[in-house]
Amino acid sequence: MMVGAASAAPTLFFTSRFEPSRSVNPDSPLSTNIARQVARRRTFAIISHPDAGKTTLTEKLLLFGGAIQMAGTVKARKSGKYATSDWLEVEKQRGISVASSVMQFEYDDCVVNLLDTPGHKDFSEDTYRVLTAVDAAVMVVDAAKGVEEQTIKLLEVCRLRDTPIITFINKLDREVREPLELLDEIESILKIHCAPVTWPIGMGKRFQGVYHLLNDEVLHFVPGEEKADQEFQTLRGEAIDRLRNEFPQEFDTLDMEVELVRGAGASFEIEDFLKGKQTPVFFGSGINNFGVREILRALVDWAPPPQARAADTPAGSRYVDPAEQPFTGFVFKIQANMDPNHRDRIAFFRVCSGQYTPGMKVKQRRTNKEIKIANAVVFMANERQRSEEAYAGDIIGIHNHGQLQIGDVLTEGESLHYKGIPYFAPDLFSKPRLRDPLKSKQLQKGLRELGEEGAIQVFAPLVDSNLLLGAVGPLQFEVVEHRLKTEYGVDAMFQPAGIHTARWVTCDDAAHLAEFVKAQQMRLARDVDDNLVYLADNHVNLSLAMERWPRVKFHNTREHGQQLG
Ligand code: G4P
Numbered sequence: 001m002m003v004g005a006a007s008a009a010p011t012l013f014f015t016s017r018f019e020p021s022r023s024v025n026p027d028s029p030l031s032t033n034i035a036r037q038v039a040r041r042r043t044f045a046i047i048s049h050p051d052a053g054k055t056t057l058t059e060k061l062l063l064f065g066g067a068i069q070m071a072g073t074v075k076a077r078k079s080g081k082y083a084t085s086d087w088l089e090v091e092k093q094r095g096i097s098v099a100s101s102v103m104q105f106e107y108d109d110c111v112v113n114l115l116d117t118p119g120h121k122d123f124s125e126d127t128y129r130v131l132t133a134v135d136a137a138v139m140v141v142d143a144a145k146g147v148e149e150q151t152i153k154l155l156e157v158c159r160l161r162d163t164p165i166i167t168f169i170n171k172l173d174r175e176v177r178e179p180l181e182l183l184d185e186i187e188s189i190l191k192i193h194c195a196p197v198t199w200p201i202g203m204g205k206r207f208q209g210v211y212h213l214l215n216d217e218v219l220h221f222v223p224g225e226e227k228a229d230q231e232f233q234t235l236r237g238e239a240i241d242r243l244r245n246e247f248p249q250e251f252d253t254l255d256m257e258v259e260l261v262r263g264a265g266a267s268f269e270i271e272d273f274l275k276g277k278q279t280p281v282f283f284g285s286g287i288n289n290f291g292v293r294e295i296l297r298a299l300v301d302w303a304p305p306p307q308a309r310a311a312d313t314p315a316g317s318r319y320v321d322p323a324e325q326p327f328t329g330f331v332f333k334i335q336a337n338m339d340p341n342h343r344d345r346i347a348f349f350r351v352c353s354g355q356y357t358p359g360m361k362v363k364q365r366r367t368n369k370e371i372k373i374a375n376a377v378v379f380m381a382n383e384r385q386r387s388e389e390a391y392a393g394d395i396i397g398i399h400n401h402g403q404l405q406i407g408d409v410l411t412e413g414e415s416l417h418y419k420g421i422p423y424f425a426p427d428l429f430s431k432p433r434l435r436d437p438l439k440s441k442q443l444q445k446g447l448r449e450l451g452e453e454g455a456i457q458v459f460a461p462l463v464d465s466n467l468l469l470g471a472v473g474p475l476q477f478e479v480v481e482h483r484l485k486t487e488y489g490v491d492a493m494f495q496p497a498g499i500h501t502a503r504w505v506t507c508d509d510a511a512h513l514a515e516f517v518k519a520q521q522m523r524l525a526r527d528v529d530d531n532l533v534y535l536a537d538n539h540v541n542l543s544l545a546m547e548r549w550p551r552v553k554f555h556n557t558r559e560h561g562q563q564l565g
């Protein structure tokens with residue numbers, strides 16, 4: 001059937017706005033201010049491979065959300081042109097700002113929190129951990145390149161919590177790959193069902209826009225100057241026919257592809273999206289503002305507000321409802337060296353329930369100590385501001401001098417621990433070497449503390465007294481080198497360790513585990529929490545060990561503070 005042939009009244013798009021009752025535990029007092037605030041929150045991150053268009057889309061979302069007035073702000077930061085005073089030196093060189101880590105803005109009565117996932121050379125364990133603090137993610141795919149390596153890794157992390165994913169296939173203004181082929185690739189590589197919501201009409205110079213499968217209308221693309229308030233024309237009925245007459249070949253292809261897509265039964269189902277099983281797919285061109293509004297609407301209308309989170313308590317496991325009165329949350333990232341003389345740090349804290357108010361006293365579960373949060377900040381798109389209130393889904397930055405660690409839970413009293421803030425198996429390993437051998441004690445102390453804080457993973461090999469460091473991105477080594485120098489007065493260099501990957505190992509049978517340790521001790525180490533880790537020289541080596549020791553479990557993540565059995 002020809003698309004747009006029936007000029008019946010368009011079906012309403014985005015009708016399924018999340019009602020609080022669908023997301024918040026029905027037993028919770030829905031009438032409270034907290035519940036209303038929670039229902040307005042949308043907290044998400046953008047995941048992509050470098051150069052797919054994450055920075056561009058971030059900027060356009062902020063522009064459409066009214067958080068910035070001019071394109072170029074985020075981009076300038078990325079390229080280091082943006083001047084501000086409080087950057088960590090390493091960051092300064094790289095042009096990342098603390099303020100761009102979290103960007104909050106309001107859109108259509110929703111409070112949207114966009115969390116940055118550091119990419120390029122800044123890719124680190126933080127990138128993964130940010131994903132533990134969001135309720136949804138937008139995946140940007142370069143339509144010329146398809147699914148790329150970093151996207152695969154990031155999606156795996158999203159899958160740990162079945163995070164709902166919205167897909168944006170970018171750069172349709174260029175000659176790119178066939179849309180059906182791209183969807184096929186996403187489905188087969190990322191193992192997630194695709195439900196196209198828009199479908200491209202042509203590409204490159206002949207890109208005419210997208211057909212909206214739910215609304216039976218065409219969003220007409222007109223290339224040109226990018227403007228913040230650029231509105232693309234929506235065509236229906238006869239207006240579509242006129243465009244069809246101009247571009248018959250593109251529309252014939254569209255008819256055929258839409259029929260195939262509909263025939264395959266890939267229609268959008270919000271429940272499947274919320275379970276992380278299906279992703280709504282949008283095509284567009286970020287740089288041209290095209291398709292950006294649809295992404296923002298999908299976030300506001302379809303992405304979930306904060307959900308109940310699993311936690312361990314002395315009385316057993318329970319789900320903490322975001323509308324519960326007592327304040328709770330966890331630290332998912334530490335930004336250090338705001339001022340190296342004072343070991344000044346900002347802990348990025350995701351609120352999970354209750355309400356933050358300045359000066360409130362909370363309990364740190366790990367140490368059982370009381371902490372007063374007097375000076376938290378929220379990160380607005382362009383500046384840091386004192387936060388007057390925050391609710392589940394919001395991120396606050398808590399100044400501290402090293403008391404807070406990644407994974408730390410703060411509550412208004414209850415002793416609970418949030419699950420799902422893991423350490424990830426490192427891909428990069430190095431051996432620190434001292435330039436001044438007399439500083440060995442300081443090096444051990446520095447590495448232990450930085451390891452506990454979560455800046456880097458530190459392993460003590462069973463048969464070697466030299467510590468090993470593990471990271472998921474090279475920036476982590478640079479940061480540690482810098483911090484060892486400025487905070488501990490240790491001049492160290494890092495040499496490659498010849499290790500490919502690591503796995504935490506456990507076994508139900510202690511005697512069998514002891515046998516494994518004896519046989520494999522050359523390849524084993526202990527992490528900061530004394531857990532046993534298998535260090536593999538290469539992929540084959542790991543596969544062989546797994547084959548030979550089928551009763552030993554090899555894990556590629558472990559929870560913060562968790563002592564594996
Ligand atoms: P990233 O954060 O994912 O690394 O990507 P970023 O937004 O920086 O985009 C990477 C490159 O792709 C940039 O070009 C950007 O302009 C371009 N780009 C983003 N969206 C689109 C699009 O819809 N169409 C086209 N044709 N290009 C797009 P660059 O040359 O690296 O930088 P610049 O010189 O444009 O700043």
